[in-house]
Amino acid sequence: MKIGLLQLNPIVGDLDGNAARILDAARHARSLGADLCVTSEMALTGYPPRDLLLYNGFIERTREHAEALARELRDGPPLLLGTVERNPSRLGKSVFNCALFCEGGEIVKAVRKTLLPTYDVFDEARYFEPAPAGDPEANIIRHKGWTVAVTICEDAWNDKDYWEARTYSRDPLEESCAQGPDVLVNLSASPLSLGKQQLREDMLGAVARKYGVPMVYVNQAGADDDLVFDGRSCAFAPDGALMARARGFDTDVIVVDTDNPSANTVADDDFRREAETWRALVTGTRDYVRKSCFSTALVGLSGGIDSAVTAAVAAEALGAENVTCVLMPSPYSSRGSIDDSLELAKNLGVKTLTLPIEPIMAQFEKTLAGPFEGFAPDTTEENIQSRIRGNLLMALSNKYRAMLLTTGNKSELAVGYCTIYGDMSGGFAVISDVDKTGVFNLAKWYNANVAPHIPEAIITKPPSAELRPDQKDQDSLPDYAVLDAILARHIEHHQSKDEIVAAGFDEATVSRVLNLVRIAEFKRRQAAPGIKLTPRSFGTGWRMPLACRRDL
Template identity: 45%
Template sequence: MRDNRSYREFQENLAPMQDLTLVMAQFDPLVGDIPGNTEAAIEAVREARIEHGADIVVLSELFLTGYPPEDLLLRSSLETRLAAARQRMAEKVVKDVLVIVGYPGYRDGYLYNLAGALLNGQWLGEYAKQALPNYQVFDEQRYFSVGNEPLVLEHQGARLGLLVCEDLWESGPVQQAHEAGAEILITLNASPYHQNKQAERRALLKARAEEIQRPIVYVNQIGGQDELVFDGGSAVVNDKGDLCVQAPHWQVGVMPVRFVNENGNWVPRQGECDPDVEPEESLYCALVTGVRDYVNKSGFPGVVIGLSGGIDSALTLAIAVDALGSDRVHAVMMPYHYTADISKQDAAEQARLLGVDYDVMPIASVVEAFTETLAESFAGTERDTTEENLQSRTRGVLLMAISNKKGLMVLTTGNKSEMAVGYATLYGDMVGGYNALKDVYKTWVYRLANWRNAQEPAIPERVIERPPSAELAPGQQDSDSLPDYGTLDAILSRYIEGDMSAEAIIEAGYDHEAVYRVVSLVDRCEYKRRQAPIGVRVTPRGFGRDRRYPIVNGWQPGE
């Protein structure tokens, strides 16, 4: 009995299926360590070949230098070191694997952001990035020249079009590669994380794939570099933009995808896909990654944290323990007259809960010594925030002394809401080498604390439930000086991330007096933020690389 298949379909099913295995190598290069990154690339290709039978291995943007290399790109020895690295790869990479890797390079006197293709000891070609971003944290036009030519390589019957990161965000380079005959688009990326970035990337991949009706391979970097964090999530979508394979976020490794030629079209087979997670989990992982890589890559044996019994230091302690392990974290409670008993109890309980080294260092005698020394200079003046700040600065001195003596980095604890309005003390609670919460609004601090406790108890519940206070004066609460944090954060996000004027924020429904007070504080406190430690950047407009305002200026907040 004959079935409904045509003879042609029958013959096609009998014919051997043409396929290839592409492996996305999602790794964490160290900026400036060209020899180390080169060896990591060689090992990644070897692993991909042995474990997955890779025909193609793709690494991320500027992998050999790490991203972002910044002014290391201006060093005179750059090209010599990269030439040695490329030669090393040509000699040591396993045979019969097409390797696509990112690096910078001078060509005809101009520096380009390149994607190079290596096969059997020969560099087959280089693609120069065309779209050079110059916004948010990106400053590529400072360094690189613009490429203008597509590169399409044929390997095992597949025509591969190369792109680098921002090229995918602009339709021009994508269309150019398509018109040059690309059947599979491969893009090398160093795409930093911020909240909701993963959804933005997925929407972009879908839109571009639908435009050209071709599958897209998206390989992203992972790990922390100074304030930037890279979340991985390397992915493959089919010609309709449907997600076929996605590597885990926040994990180093290799992820294979099998392409099959069906009727002349290369189709990615369905494979593993990292599941979507709650926004709190994604953000928490970003903070852990930033702290872990900053401390480890800088060579610190551990960190020391001033543990106050408040929610910011409590969350910071949990992040530090998750990033480094309890044996590398030292917590110090430094009580004064205004430190509540419940703060002392909760700090001790959290230290016990997380298993960290814990010291109690009362500061009353030190503060009083400062006060006595300053008495003559302060004669005839009223008590004000100066005396409050002495407490904070005393704590800063003690933490830095521990840091100097033990080689531990001070992990400071201020959140973005406080940093925005200057609710922090220079050379006091702002001292330190790194700040896990620098770009985290206070409302998100509470969300993260609750999420972390839902996984496993890490923060005493009373710390989360009680009203926040700096405890620098009797009965002091944050609400004495600031609007409630829900209102404050809503105003701040509109002013900082949204670049809205004070009047526009008022028109959106916020109190006139509160808005002008908040935006005036933001503007006046730029000098403080310039002296603050760097910290993990997790919003689209963090303080630092993203937001470069003059300290001295005559701009009016209503404008």
């Protein structure tokens, strides 16, 4: 069988546009000889549609578009369409996550998703009813003498032999394989986390080998809100060997010949951490800005590593001509930082504006002189500088109708080393899931592998917010190597203070860092959305209480 893998970049809610993309891709796959086409999970609605699924009108229009697609493809190829459908029963949730088998101009069958993830960024039990048990043919499609076992994303991630345990009580793959299928097909919308593709390929290959039949996996590409989908749809021979892979971080249509593994192609890829990070940041920024109906962006350029990397991502994602970098020097800004910023902007080919903030600082000082009388200068005055800059950037954003990209990294957001309504102002937080150590590594990788645009002085000088004379980040924070190691253990690996201390970290330092994480929760709740890269990022997958006295 020749199966067309339709790896597309849908826009959530854009039923007209998504249907057109699917139709064009299916026709292209037909021209390549496809016997059957498969989309990613919920390709018609875009994933994740979240609370759009609570609106009856949206569900009804989705069905209408699915029926129209079936009619348009009446002459083939047959299509397994990832979408949603109403639950006809009055019991349970009102919607199923499903794959509709469209053939001969009609929707012939619906395969429903069984396992509904409710961890990290997933909240599918909020919306969907799981497929009922008891029908051995529920996940089986029969087409031209072929028996195709169909699963949807999570349904393929519960093999007890691979994981040595089961997260769920059912294994839809195991149930389907009891019917003796000729091929296994999985429709997915599997978000990126760094290194995840190697795990996917290892697991899916193990499943193909276990059951001795080809395995085909179709993933979404592009980005929606905080989630990046890296594509990399792939197929495996009955012995588990990888026999096909689509492009990463891009749309693609490939046709997999399950009978002739050597006839397929495996797209080249780069799984190095910095390479994946770069491609994810560029993809996430491009899609968030454009799907939000913006075409240009602003970046506040400080001369530091974070704003430099953010500006480089923006230029790559949107085109240098669509990016404006704004320099807002204060009396504490070093000449080197200004010069480094201008050199970076010239290297990237982006436009610049320079707006000195000293006159505005003086006016704030005059206005607040009375209320502040008797108080010594402290972080209040430092934060005012950041908030002046935030106001200037937001004014430009409003006037230019440009998306303001914030420049804070994960380390800063974790411990609150950022100013709410100041440097946190903006529409999208590009590097909010990259810790400070990772930002430095990414800058070095970028210079070596993309273009040597980031001045060496930006990479080598000690990080500083430059809000007071001779300020350095390490005046207020532990060394970043130590800080980031503690944060990774606590945030991504869920380790408590005692566990981190037992791993060899200083108890006082750990206590201080975890307390900073706790008290910065209110800032993160008001932060711009960012791009998820790690197994646990701040955003939809981070659900800590605000008013609490947690002891971890």
